[in-house]
Amino acid sequence: MMTETIKCRERDAQYKFWNDKVNSNGRKDRKSKRVFAKSYLPSTFHYTCILISSAVISGTLIKLFHRKKLIEGLSHKVESLRMELASAELKILSAKLNPHFIFNALNSINQFVCKNEKQLASDFINRFALIMRKTLINSEKGKILLEDDLDLLRLYLDLESVRMENKFNYIIEIEPSIEANNTLVPPGIMQPIVENSIWHGLVPMAKDGLIKIYIKKENGKLIYCIEDNGVGRFKPTEKETKSRESRGINITKERIKLLNQLEEINGEFKISDLAEGVSVTAELPYEKAF
Amino acid sequence: MDTTLIVDDEKHCIYNMLDLISQCSFEFDFIITAQSVEEAVYKTKEFKPDLIFLDIHLGNQTGFDFLSKIKKRDFELIFITAYDQYAIKAFKFSALDYLLKPINPEDFKRALREYKNKESRKYLKNKMNVLLNNLKNDISKRKIAISSQEGLEFLDLNKIVRLEADGNYTHIFMKKGTKITASKNLKFFEEMLSDSNFFRVHHSHMINLALVKKYYRGKGGYLVMDDDTSVNVSIRKKEGLLKYLSEQY
Known part of the structure; x- marks a missing residue:
């Protein structure tokens, strides 16, 4: 009507x-x-x-x-x-809405309910709902402010941290010359990278995990550096025989390629191995809102 | 607490509300429920509730349909929606309270505290009128509720010339020369007004496209508005602005 x-x-x-x-x-x-x-x-x-x-x-x-x-x-x-760009954007939406994140969250909720932990279950559901709501709202836009993207990323990291019983910490650092409230970014680029780090790098590990996110700018490019101190790509556990690259990562790669092509920028997506863990670099066009 | 009506077409959502009510410290004397617009209209006339929890999605009708069918709206209203961005925008324009599903118990308590607050009840009729007015009229006749230090003000969108950022506050300049300072930042208004013929031309400025007098070219250039004030245009916004202006005239 x-x-x-x-x-x-x-x-x-x-x-x-x-x-x-x-x-x-x-x-x-x-x-x-x-x-x-x-x-x-x-x-x-x-x-x-x-x-x-x-x-x-x-x-x-x-x-x-x-x-x-x-x-x-x-x-x-x-x-x-x-x-192509539009269809990749759509794919990231579905990638976020269907795979492990949702079902693992539901699994955690189920666990709380079975153990009769009403308060934890309710709290978890509310955080989960907030993440889903923000993800949907952000995904409807082609570009959002970096501060809004980071806001959602923090909510996601906090929820995963609750689920992993605080097995990992994270640090987000932004170069002082970048104004998070005046920089435009495509939504949700870092999320699948971070998810990959947690699930394939930190979960199989016995000690405390750390995710370091550093955001800088160089030659008209905005650069996300995401490092973890997890098990790395070459020491998969028995269950983890498959490559560490998930569907979400592949879609992100595709989005970055298309975005850089549209803006005629020579940005790349790199995964490299550290002595301990993995480092991912994603380069995007640097764009200010005003 | 007086008489409360819960309107939701899904039974388990009503149960969830009753559960939330039982958990909070407020006392509810009399609770009635309704699962359709017709039932809600009938029970409102019959029981004259003081507070209504109203879900937006009611079968193939909406909570707005219910509201427009009630002439005597002397009740407090808290809307509920799962994910209706359009409805959420409508609530924000009229400053009406709303809860999102799944309902967070903290938000629920906050909404009830607000209900108990006499000050916020003062504007209720105006808020509902603005909501219904906005729903049936086109953009040019819409109003927006602005909370400032003086209280709540209801402004006609077509009488707002421009908005200027001032930290966490926004100054709103009206056609007749008055200025209202709202306790929300410019980003909030940008999200609200960008599809109502307003355009953010600069980090600190948003303007009413219908009240632009002249554009002077330059690096970013600047605008002269209806009230003869000039507003700088950011270089990155120049192209987009010119496109909008050329569509307009």
Whole structure:
């Protein structure tokens, strides 16, 4: 009814806004033109070899034709990039809503209920609900403020910490030159990385775990460094024969690639092994809100 | 505590409310429940409750439908919703209290304390009128409840020229030249108003797009508003602003 119509209007406006934002990015034109010119030249050469006289005429015609095609091709390329980005964003949403996080949380709640720990169960459910709510709200936006992203990350880390009976601690440090309330980031990039560290690095470990998150900026790039002191990638326990890279990590990698492609930035996603544990570096375009 | 009505279409949610009520220190004298809009309307007329817990989702109707069917709204109201962002926005615009499902016992207690507070009951009728007005009118006729030091004020959106950040406070400049200082930061208003024809042009400024007089080009440029004040535009916001302005005129 009323609610529905206004919702639709909001959605349309958002779509329009997103659409405009992408189309206004004109920098990609030059790059694609180069690529196209390269593939075009040999074919002209080929034509000249076969029919010398008609080559000049046909060549000119093809050139004009290709130029038109090039423009069409460009808008197609932007369009398809945008589509890919949107679908990856959708995937991260489903990745967060379905796998181990939800079921492990439900399992913990079940455990509290079975042990008749009413207060703990209720507290856990409320934290879990808050995380789900914020995750959904953030995922609806393409970019959010770094402070909001960190806020959710802390809630997630605190909940995992409760579940692991405080087996690990975490530190989040931000370079002083970065204003968390004026820096735009894609939502939830760090969450699957941290989840991976906890589940595959820290849980199988006997001693206390530590996750260190450092956020810095370098050459127009925002860099997330996430380190754990867990068991690392090369010493999997018997149960952990599979690679440490989860579906969530793969989706995050894909998102970073697409984001950097759209902003024409040479950012990368790196996983390296430390003497103890694993270090993950994710590089994103550095973008200020104002 | 007086007469309380719980309206929710799901029985187990009503049980959950009764459970929360039994756990808190307030005494409830008389509790009635309703599972549909019709039942809620009937019981409201019959029992004249002092407090209503109203779920937004009621079968194929809403808590708003219930509210618009009641002429004499002299009860305190606490909305409940699971995840309805549109409804939450509507509550924020009218400063009406709401609880989110699953209901956190702490939030529940806070809402009841608020109910006991006479000061907040003073504006109740206005709040409900603003809510219903906003639901049936388009953006230009909407109102917003602002809590300032003087109390709660209800402002017409189309009479707000601009908003300016001041730490955790926001100054709201009205068409007639008055200024209201709200005890919320600009980020709060940005989230509320960005789809109501307002645009945040700068870290410290948000403007009403309908009340822009002129834009002067520059690095970011600046705007002259309806009240002849000028507002700087951040470089990163220039493009977006021009797009909105060109759509408008």
